[in-house]
Amino acid sequence: MSDNATAARRSAIYLLDQILGEGRLLPECLAAGALDRLAPDDRARAQRLTLQTLRGLERADRLLDNHLNRTPALTVRNALRLGAVELCLGEAAHGVVNSMVEIVGRSRKHGRLKGLVNAVLRKVAAEGPEAWPKMRVPRMPDWLREPLIAAWGADAVAGMERTHFAGAPLDITVKPGATGPGEALPTGSLRVHDAGQVSTLPGFAKGDWWVQDAAAALPVRILAPRAGETLLDLCAAPGGKTLQLAAAGATVTALDISDSRLEKVRENLKRTNLQANVIAGDALEHQGQYDAILLDAPCSATGTIRRHPDLPFAKDGSEFAGLIALQTQMLAHAWTLLKPGGRLVYCTCSLLPDEGEVQIEEALDQHPDMTVDREALKISGVDQEWITPEGGLRLRPDYWADLGGMDGFYIACLNKSA
Numbered sequence: 001m002s003d004n005a006t007a008a009r010r011s012a013i014y015l016l017d018q019i020l021g022e023g024r025l026l027p028e029c030l031a032a033g034a035l036d037r038l039a040p041d042d043r044a045r046a047q048r049l050t051l052q053t054l055r056g057l058e059r060a061d062r063l064l065d066n067h068l069n070r071t072p073a074l075t076v077r078n079a080l081r082l083g084a085v086e087l088c089l090g091e092a093a094h095g096v097v098n099s100m101v102e103i104v105g106r107s108r109k110h111g112r113l114k115g116l117v118n119a120v121l122r123k124v125a126a127e128g129p130e131a132w133p134k135m136r137v138p139r140m141p142d143w144l145r146e147p148l149i150a151a152w153g154a155d156a157v158a159g160m161e162r163t164h165f166a167g168a169p170l171d172i173t174v175k176p177g178a179t180g181p182g183e184a185l186p187t188g189s190l191r192v193h194d195a196g197q198v199s200t201l202p203g204f205a206k207g208d209w210w211v212q213d214a215a216a217a218l219p220v221r222i223l224a225p226r227a228g229e230t231l232l233d234l235c236a237a238p239g240g241k242t243l244q245l246a247a248a249g250a251t252v253t254a255l256d257i258s259d260s261r262l263e264k265v266r267e268n269l270k271r272t273n274l275q276a277n278v279i280a281g282d283a284l285e286h287q288g289q290y291d292a293i294l295l296d297a298p299c300s301a302t303g304t305i306r307r308h309p310d311l312p313f314a315k316d317g318s319e320f321a322g323l324i325a326l327q328t329q330m331l332a333h334a335w336t337l338l339k340p341g342g343r344l345v346y347c348t349c350s351l352l353p354d355e356g357e358v359q360i361e362e363a364l365d366q367h368p369d370m371t372v373d374r375e376a377l378k379i380s381g382v383d384q385e386w387i388t389p390e391g392g393l394r395l396r397p398d399y400w401a402d403l404g405g406m407d408g409f410y411i412a413c414l415n416k417s418a
């Protein structure tokens with residue numbers, strides 16, 4: 001057992017405590033410096049362990065509950081969960097058990113439980129690896145599962161859960177004229193399995209490509225930006241779509257309310273040698289007139305669980321109503337910024353119809369000068385069965401199951417009368 005492995009495990013347990021105990025999202029914890037003291041390799045390991053544990057949490061709990069008479073404090077339970085997941089995924093038992101015993105043993109508050117940790121993990125080491133693959137695929141919590149079953153049916157939700165459990169490969173969007181690593185997907189994005197450290201992949205440092213889920217690359221393909229157009233990216237950070245717009249040669253204004261998130265947009269523009277006018281501000285107060293607008297509205301992000309398994313644990317659905325109201329307001333304001341004859345693409349990385357299909361049905365009722373453009377959705381690799389009755393595009397994690405899935409998204413292209 002190396003000290004580094006124990007340090008990575010200790011940090012992973014801290015992250016699990018924050019997510020499962022405090023309701024904080026993993027990116028928030030990372031932005032607050034949770035892993036800053038670790039070396040880059042250990043930081044990557046701590047993150048990987050945290051994600052693996054969250055994906056397998058339901059199975060780990062079922063295995064552990066067989067050997068626990070009462071539930072220990074959360075941080076001890078998280079050490080057991082992490083240990084159980086590592087053991088079941090094939091990590092050597094002595095390393096995992098010794099690490100967890102050391103971590104819990106050093107705690108002033110819980111040190112007396114190190115014997116329990118040792119005994120329970122040894123039992124999991126003996127029976128867990130064989131039991132693990134026979135256990136059911138972990139489910140989403142009911143607050144999310146129930147509305148998704150109502151929207152898409154039980155089979156679709158089971159498919160989504162299989163993709164969430166499998167995790168996500170790395171998808172990239174390549175700058176026009178450049179090349180990148182990975183296999184081509186039907187829509188033109190590239191996919192790299194087991195990517196490792198992104199910054200060491202060929203072409204990254206040169207700015208030939210950027211990381212972007214294949215589904216997230218479609219809103220800009222649907223908007224089809226043209227050189228010389230004035231384009232507004234209303235909710236731009238961290239900027240994957242801004243880069244696509246800028247790469248088309250358009251004059252791009254990239255706005256976001258979060259200046260700290262815009263730092264990522266500036267970094268990415270610099271690395272890829274692309275240009276955009278980056279502005280920190282509230283979309284609801286922005287003024288101007290544009291040929292085309294991309295509104296990638298803030299949402300529940302429920303389409304991104306395969307990349308962000310922390311989300312169902314840190315959230316409880318209580319913020320949905322506020323987000324839905326904000327999306328309605330943003331769409332109404334964005335419409336006033338669009339020139340007559342212009343087009344607006346509305347999208348969210350949500351699986352909930354209230355943040356997609358319903359927003360567009362209501363907007364079409366309220367704006368006599370708005371029509372939905374179904375032709376814009378006819379792009380290569382997009383299955384025409386994914387088009388919804390009101391004329392948007394519904395993408396789900398259970399699509400492309402044999403290729404490794406895609407993020408959930410809703411996209412609609414709206415035309416304004418001339």
Ligand SMILES: C[S@@+](CC[C@H](N)C(=O)[O-])C[C@H]1O[C@@H](n2cnc3c(N)ncnc32)[C@H](O)[C@@H]1O
Nearest residue numbers: 235236237238239240241256257258282283296
């Ligand atoms: C879904 S993310 C955008 C992702 C981005 N388009 C991309 O492709 O990388 C939503 C963004 O909306 C921003 N946001 C939330 N409320 C906003 C507001 N009132 N005005 C402008 N941006 C806002 C958030 O800071 C967040 O960066």
